[in-house]
Amino acid sequence: MSLLKVTALLPKPCFTTTLNSLECGSLLQSFSNSKSLSQAQQLHAHVTTGGNLRHNTYLATKLAACYAACGHMPHAQLIFDQIVLKNSFLWNSMIRGYACHHSPTKSLVLYREMLRFGQKPDKFTYPFVLKACGDLLLRGIGRKVHALVVVGGLEEDVYVGNSILSMYLKFGDVAAAQVVFDKMPLRDLTSWNTMVSGCVKNGETQGAFEIFGEMRRVGVVGDGTTLLALLSACGDVMDLKVGKEIHGHVVRNGGNGKVYNGFLVNSIIDMYCNCESISCARKLFEGLIVKDIVSWNSLISGYEKRGDAFEVLELFGRMVEGSEVPDEVTVISVLGACNQISALRLGTSVHSYGVKRGYGVNVAVGTALIGMYANCGSLICACCVFDEMPEKNLAVWTVMVTGFGIHGRGREAVSIFYEMLGTNVTPDEGIFTAVLSACSHSGLVDEGKEIFYKVTRDYNVDPGPTHYACLVDLLGRAGYLDEAYAVIQSMKLEPNEDVWTALLSACRLHRNVKLAEISAQKLFELNPNGASGYVCLSNIYAAERRWKDVENVRALVKKSRLKKAPSYSFVELNKMFHQFFFGDTSHQQSDDIYAKLKDLNEQLKKAGYKPDTTSVLFDVEEEIKEKMLWNHSERLALAFALITTAPGTTIRITKNLRVCGDCHTVIKMISKLTDREIIMRDISRFHHFRDGLCSCGGYW
Template sequence: MSSTFPLPTISTINAVSSKPPSSSSTPTTTPFVDKISLFLDKSKSIHHILQIHAAILRNGLDQHPILNFKLQRSYTSLGRLDYSRSVFNTFDNPNVFFWTSIIHGGGDVVSARQLFDTMPEKSVVSLTTMITCYAKSGDVDRARVIFDDMDDRDVVCWNVMIDGYTQHGRPNEALELFRKMLSEKMKPNEVTVLSILSACGQLGAIESGRWMHSYIENNGIRLNVQVGTALIDMYCKSGSVEDAELMFDRIKNKDVVAWNSMIIGYAMHGFSQEALQLFSRMCALGFQPSDITFIGVLRACSHAGLVEKGRQFFISMKDEYKVEPKVEHYGCMVDLLGRAGLLDEAYDLVKSMKMDPDPVLCGTLLAACRLHGNIALGEHIAEFLVNKNLANSGTYILLSNIYAAAGNWEGVARMRTMMKDSGIQKEPGCSSIEVENKVHEFLVGDLKHPKSKDIYLMLKDLYRRLKEDGYTPQTNIVLHDIGELEKEQALGVHSEKLAIAFGLISTQPGTPIKIVKNLRVCTDCHTVTKLISKITGRKIVMRDRNRFHHFVDGSCSCGDYW
C-alpha cells in the first residue's frame, strides 16, 4: 500500500470484492470488510465517510458490529453526532462498547445522561464515561455521586475523578480523593501523578508536592519528560525555583514544553535575566520557540520593566520565529507598557489588534490606568467592557480604585451600584498556607479557623511592632467612605495577613513562610509583609495572581514593581 492514503469512492470500495457478502451473512472479516475498516480508520473527511457508509449499506453490512462501531466513532470524531446516533439506532444488538461510545460522543451532558439511563447494562467503562462527561462539563459534584455509588473502581475511574477536581479549580478535593485512593490500595499511575502535581501547584502545597515526588521515585513510576515537566511546574508554582532547576537539569531529552515550564517559572518569580538567558540557550540548541515560550519571555520583560527588550521580542516572534501573536502576547505587552507609564502606546497596541480584546487584556490596561491615575482612559475602557457584556468584578473594582485614589466617592458608589444591578459578585480575597501537609485557607476577617484567637493576638503584636518601626496604614486604598480607624481595621484583617500570622505561630523560628493569594496583593499588604520579614527575620514567599514575591529583611524581589 502506498504511503499516500487514496481517496475512497464507492467504486473503489466495491471493487475490492467481486461478490459482496449478502445481508444474511456478515462474517467478521473478509478482504472486503478489512478494506472498509481500514478506510474508516484513516479517513478524516465527512464526504469520504458518507461514501463508505453508502457502500456498507449497498453490501448488506449494516449489522456488522466492527464496521458499525467504527462508522459511529468516525461520525462522532467529525462532529456529526446526528449521523452517529442514526448508526447506533439502526443497529440491532449494541453491546457495552457501542453504548459507551455513543454516550462519550453524546454532544452534551444531558443527552449523554439520557442515553446512560436507558443503557441496559452498565459496566465500569460506561460508568467512567458518564463521570468523564460530567467532569468535563464542570459538574464534578454529579460526577462524584456516580463515582461514590460504584462498587468496583479501576485506576482510570479514579484518575478521571481526580482530574475533574484539578481541572475545575478544586485542588484540595483532588488531594483528599488521592489520599482515599491510596487508603483503598489502588496503585496510582503516571496519569494520576500528573493530576496530583497540578493540584499541588495550584495550591502552592510544596510539602505535598515533595511527598509526591518521593512517591514517584520510590514506586517505579517512570520519570519521563512529562512527569519531570509537571514537577518543574509544581515546584515553580509552590515557590521553590531551586528544586525546579534541579529537576530541569535531570530531565533527559528535554522537549520545548520542559524549556517553556522553566522559562515561565523564572518569569513568575521575577528572575527575568535567568528567563531570558534560558531562552537564548534554548534557541542556541536548536529548539523552535512556541507561542507559550514567548508568553514566558514577554512576562519576564514585563516583571523587570524591560520595555525595549519586550518590544524587540514582540516583533521578532513573528518576523524571525514565525509565531503569530495571540491575545495573551498582546496582554503581556500591554502590561509591560502600561506599568512603565506608556498608556497611550499600550492603548494604540490594543486598537491595532486583528482580534477582539478579551476581558483579561482590557483588565490589564485598566490596572495600568489605576496605577497611573488615568481616570479618563480608565472610564473609556470600563465603558467598552460594560457595553460588550465583558465586564466582571475586576472591571468595577479597578475603576473603583481609580475613583477612590482621587477621592471621588460618588464614582465609587456608582460602581458599587452598577455591580449590584448587574448581579456581579466581588471575588473574595483568599490566602492559603500549607503547614504539616495540610492547606489552611483564610478569607478577609476570617474567624472560622480553630486558632483564630492566637492568630489575632499575633496580628495585634505585629501591628504594635510595625508602628514602632514607622509603619503607616495605606488607608487610601480602602473603597469605602468611612473613618480612618475603620479603614485601618479593614486593612488589618486582609487574608494574607491572617495567613502570615498563622504561619508565624505554627512554624519554627527562622522557617520560611509561603503564602498563596488568589488576587493581586494590595500595596498595604505588600508594605506590611516587607516589614514583617524584617522584624521577624523570616523569609516570606507570596504568590499572588500576577507573580511571586520573595520578601527578605524588609525588601521584596519585585523591587516594588508589580
C-alpha cells in the same frame, strides 16, 4: 548474528516430542494470536536444536511472523534477514510488527524495500502502511498510498477502507474521511465506530452525533466502542442529558462488565466529571463492586479539574490504604492538587513515591512535577526536574517558562524560550503567552516586544487577544501607556476583556485617569457584570481623591449587585491547611493572631509605615479603613505563621486573588522586622520577600 547465537539467549526447550513443520506452524499461529512470546521462544529453541529451520522457509517465516506479532522485533528482523525467499506474508508480518509496535518509520522503510524487491503490496499490506502514515502524520505520503490503493483496486476492501478512514481522521481531515466513508460499498461496525470516534477526537461533536443517528437509521447496532466515543462527546459539550441516557442504556443492558466492556463504566464516571456532575460520578464510583485503577483515576482527575484539591488528597489516601496501587495518571492528578494548594511537602513526597516506582522518566509526570514545584515556590526543584528530563516536549518547555515567569525570573524565561527555538520542537500560542507574560512580570520591555514581533513574523502564528493583552500589560506596567493604547488601536481583531483589563490596571499603576476611563468604559460594554473593572476604576479615582467619582462608581456597583469574589489566604502547618477569610475570627488562635497584628502595626508605624487606604472601597472614616486593611486575609495568615513557626523559618502563604498594595508594603517591612523569608503566591505570581524587599520589583 546467526540463528544459533539467537538460540543461546533463549530458554531451554521443553517440547519433548518431535513436531513436524505443519504442527509447528499451527502452534506458532496460536502463539501469534495470543501473543505468547515465551511459548514462541521455546518452540524456537526446539526447532533450532532440531536443526531444520535454515532449510525450512515455511517455518522460518512463521517464526518471524510470530515474533513480529508479539512485538519482539529484533528477533523477527534477524530471522527475516536470513530468509532468502521472502513472500508477501513475511513482508506483511514485518510491516505490521513495526507499525503496531511503536516503529512506524521502520514499517515504512520496510514497505519501500518491499516495493523495490518487486513484491506487490496487497490488502494485508495497506492497513499497516496507512496506520504508519497516520501515526507519523505524513499527509503527503498518506495520500499517495491512498492513490496506490485505488490503482491496485483494493479500495473496496473493508479493512483497507477502514484504515484509510482512520488515517485521514488522524490527520484531522474529517472531510476527507467523510468522502471515503460515503463511497464505501460495504461498511461494518468498525467503519461506523472509526467515523464516530474520529469526529469526537477532532472536536466535531455534532458530526459524531449525526453519524450515530445515521447509523441507527440504517439499522446498525452500536457496541461498547460506539458508546465510549459518544460518552466522550457528551463530556466535551457537557451534554448531561444524552450522557445519562447512555448510562441508563448501559445499566439496562448489563452494565459493569457484562454485556459491554469494563471500560464503559469508567467512561461514564469521566463523562459525569466533565459534565460538572461530580456527585453523580461519586455515586457511581462508590457503588462499583469492582473498582479498577482507571475508576480511581477518573474520579480523582475529576476532582482535580474542578479545583477540589482536598477531595483529591482524601481519595488518594483511601487508595493508598487500600489495595489499589497508584500509577502515573494518579500521580499527575495528585501533583496537580498539590499545585493548587501549594502543598510543597506533600508534593515532594508524591515525587519520591513516583521515583521509587520509576514514574519519573515519564514526560507527563515530569511536566506535572515542574508545575508543582514552580507553583509551590520551589523553583530550584522545578529546574532540577527540568534538567534531568531526557526528552522535552512543548508542554515541558511551556511549564518551565511559566515557572520562571511567575517567579519574576524573566531573563531565564526568555533564555530557555530561545533555547527551545533551537530544538526541533515547534512553538505554539501557549508558550508565546508564557514568555510574553514572563517579560511583563519582569519589566523586560524590549525583549518582550522583540519576541512578539519575531513570533508574528517567523513562526506564522497570528497573535490572539491573549498575546495582545500580554503586550499591553508589558508596555503598560513599564509606563508606556500611550504606546500600549496605540497597540490596541492597531489590532486587527476585536480587543477582548483581557486587553482592556491590562490597560486599566496599568492606568492604576501610573495614575492615568483619562485612559482608565476609556478602558473601563470598553470593559463595561464587554462585560457589564464583571466586578474587577469597577473596583479598579474606583481605586483610580480614590487615588486622585476624586470622591464624587468614587461615589458614582460605587453606586453602579450597588445597583448591579456586583460582588467581588471572597478573598482568602492559607498556610500549611504540619500537613494541616489553615485558611483565613477577610476579617476571619473562626480560627482557634484568633485572639493571638489579632494581638500579633496589633503589635506589628505599632512596630511598623514606629519604622515609618503610612497606610495606603486607596484599595478600601467602603465609604468610611480613614481610621476604620486602616483597621480594615489589618483584616486582610494575607495578614491573618502571616500573623498565624509568625506565631506558630520557629524564628527564621521560611513562611509560605497562598492567596486566591492579587495581593493588595498596602499588604505588599506591610509584608516587605515585616520580612525585615522579623528577619524572615516570606514567599507569597498570589493569583498571578510569586513574591519573595526578604530583608524589606520583594522579588517582584513592583511588577505585579
